[in-house]
Amino acid sequence: MNTPRAVRFLDRRTPPHITTLVLLAGIGAMNMSAFLPSLPAMSVHFDTPYSVMQLSVSLYLATTAVLQLLIGPFADRYGRRPVVLASLAIFTLATVGCILAPTVEIFLAFRMMQGAVAAGFVLSRAVVRDMYPQNEAASMIGYVTMGMSLVPMFAPMIGGALDERFGWQATFAFLAVSGLLILALSWVDLGETAPEGRATSFRAQIRDYPELLTARRFWGYVLAAAFASGAFFAFLGGAPYVASDVYGLDAFWAGVGFGAPAVGYALGNFLSGRYSVRFGVNAMILYGTLVTSIGLSTAVAITASGFGSALVFFGFCTFVGLGNGMVMPNATAGMLSVRPHLAATASGLGSAFLIGGGAALSVLAGVVLHWGTTSLPLQLLMLITSLMSLGAIRYVIRRERHLAEG
Template sequence: MSIRPTVRYFDRTTAPHLTTLVLLAGVAAMSLNVFLPSLPSMAAYFGVDYAVMQLSLSLYLATTALLQLFVGPISDRFGRRPVMLAAAIIFTLACAGSLLAPNYSIFLACRLVQAVVASGFVLSRAAVRDMVPQDQAASMIGYVQMGMAMVPMIAPVIGGLLDSAFGWQASFMMMMLSGAAMCVVVYFDMGETTTSRATSMTAQFRQYPDLLTSQRFWGYCLAAGFASGAFFAYLGGAPYIGTTFFKMDAATLGLYFGAPALGYMAGNFFSGRYAVRYGVNRMVIAGALTSTLGMAALALLELAGLSGPVLFFGLMIFVGLGNGLLSPSANAGMLSVRPKLAGSAAGLGGSFLIGVGAALSALAGFLLDPETGPMPLILLMLLTSLASYLCILWVIRRENQIKGA
C-alpha cells in the first residue's frame, strides 16, 4: 500500500483530492448545525414548541446513526464513489423538499432524508484508510477534519445572519446549493479507492461480528463516542442557553456558537502534525484530558457564580480542541482493527458515535428549563469527557494484554 497515493485533481482514475474529502465531510457538518441559530424562529414559523423543533436535530442524528450501519457495508461491496454520488443527489433533493414543505411534518420528513449526507463522514474516512496505513491515516484524517472544522465554525454565524436577513429558509437554500456542488465534485474527482470487495451484501454483514467482538474496536468507539457526545450535547443545549439565559438574538448566538470549532480546527492541526510521531493512543488521551479539564473549570466557575456568555462559550473551545486531538486518532484506530473492513468499521463506528450524540443531544434538551441555568449541560459534558478518558485507558490495557500474551 502506497503511503502517498497518486492524486490528480478532477481525474476519476486516481484517488480523490484532499479538498474533495474535506468537501464531503464539510457539507455533512454544515447540514448538522447551520440552521441551529434559526431553531426559535423555525418553531414560531411552523407553530410548534422549541422542544418539538429540536427534533430536527436529535431525530436527524438518530437517522444518521441508522443509515451509517448500511453505508459502510454497501460501500465495501459496491465502492465508495457510487454510494457517495447517490447520497449527494438525494441530499440535494431533500433540501429542496424542506424549502417547499407546507407544514412541520413534511419538513421533518425531508430533514430526516437529508441525513443521507452523513455518508460523507463515513466515506471520507474509509477512503483515507483505503489509501494509507493507520498512523498516516490519523494524520490525514486530522488534516481533512481541520479543513472541515472551518465549516461548523462559520456555518452557524452565516446561518444566524441569513436568518436575520432573509429568514430560516436561506440556510436550507445554502445547503441545497452546497449539495449540488458536491454532486459535481464527486462525479468528476472521486476515483474509487477500495480494491477488495465482498461477494455479496450477506457476506459483508456476516463480517460485522469480527468488529463487534473486538475490545479494541469498542474501546476506540466509546472513547470517540463519549467525546463527540459532549459536543452533541452542546449542540442540543447551547441554543436554548443562549436564547433563554443569555438573551441572545440569532445573529449573536450564531457568532458565539461557533467557538468550539476554533478549538476543533486547532486540535485537528495538531493531530495532522503529531499523530505519526506520538501514535493514536497518546493523541486520544491528550484530547480526552483537554475536554475534561475545560469542563471542570467551567463547572467551578458556574458554581462560583462567575459564568456568563463569554466564559461559557469561551471554555467550550476546550471541548472543540479535545475533540480535534482525539477524533482523528480514535477513528484511525477503529478503522485499523480490521483494515479489510474499513468501510464497515467507519459505518458501524460512525453510527455508534451519532447514536450516542443523538441521545445526549436529546438529554441536554430534556435537562434544561428556565429554572436550571447552564449547570446540567456543563455537568453532562464533564461526565462524558471523563468517560472518554477512561475508555482509551481500557484500549491501552487491552493492547498491553495482547502484546504480553
C-alpha cells in the same frame, strides 16, 4: 491499499484530492450547524413548541446513525464513489423539500432524509484508510477534519446572518446549492479507492462481522469517540436554548457562540495531523480527553461559583472542540485499523454509535436544562461524557499493554 497512489485533481481515474475529501466531510457538519440559530424563528414559523422543533436535531442524528449502519456495507460492496454520489443527490433534493415544507411534520420528514449526507463523512475517512496505514491515516484524517472544522466555525454565523436578513429558508437554500456544487465536484474528482477483491455479497460481509464485533480494541476506540463527541452533541442540543433563553443572545451572536467549539476543533485537528505519527493514536486520544475534561471542569467551577456568563459558557466550549479534534481522527484511525479489510463497515458502525449516542444526548440536554435556570446542568452533562471517554481510552491502553506482555 496502503501505498499512496498518484492523485490528480479533477481526474476521477485517480483517488480524490484532499480538497474533495474536506468538502465531503464538511457538508454534513454544515448541515448540522448552519440552521441552529434559526431554531427559535422556525418554531414560530411552524407554530410549534421549541421542544418539537428541536427534534430537527435529534431525529436527524438518529436517522444518520441508522443510515451509517448501511452506508459502510454498501460502500464495501459497491465502492465508495457510487454511494457518495447517490447520497449527495438525495441530500440536495431533501433540502429543497425542507424549504417547501408546509408543516413541521413534513419538514421533519425531509430533515431526516437529509441524513443521507452522512455518507460524505463516513466515506471520506474510509477513503483515507484505503490509501494509508494506521498512524499516517490518523494524520491525514486530522488534516481532512481540520479543513472540515472551518465549516462549523463559520456556518452558524452565515446561517444566523441569512436568517436575520432573509428568513430561515435562505439557510436551507444555501445548503441546497452547496450540496449541488459538491455533487458536481465529486462526479469529476472522486476516483474509486475501495480495495480490489472486496466482498461480493452482503452475506459474505455478514460472515466477517464477528471478526470486527468481537474485537475489544474496536469497541474501546468506538466508545472513546462516542463519549468524546457526546459532549459536543449535548452542546448542539442545549446551546440554542442557553443562548436565547439563559443569556438572551440574538441569532447572529448565537451563531458566533455556536462556532466556538469549531475554533478549538481546527486546532485539535492540526495537532493530530502534526503529531499523530510521532506519538501514536492512543496517546493523542488520551491527551484530547484530558484537555476536554480539564476545560469543562473549570467551566463548571466558574458557573457553580455564580460567575457564569455567555462568554464563560461558549468560551470554555472551545476546549470541547480542541479535545475532539485530537480524539476523533485518532480514534477513527484506530477503529478502522483493527480490521482494515472492513474499513468502510467499521467506519459506518462506529459512526452509528457515535451519532446514535449524540441523538440521545441532544435530547437529554434539552431535558436537563429545565432542572435549573443556568447553563450548569448542560455543562455537567458534557463533563460526565468527557470523563467516560477518558475511561474508554485508558481501557484500550491497558488492553494493548496486556496483549503486548502476553
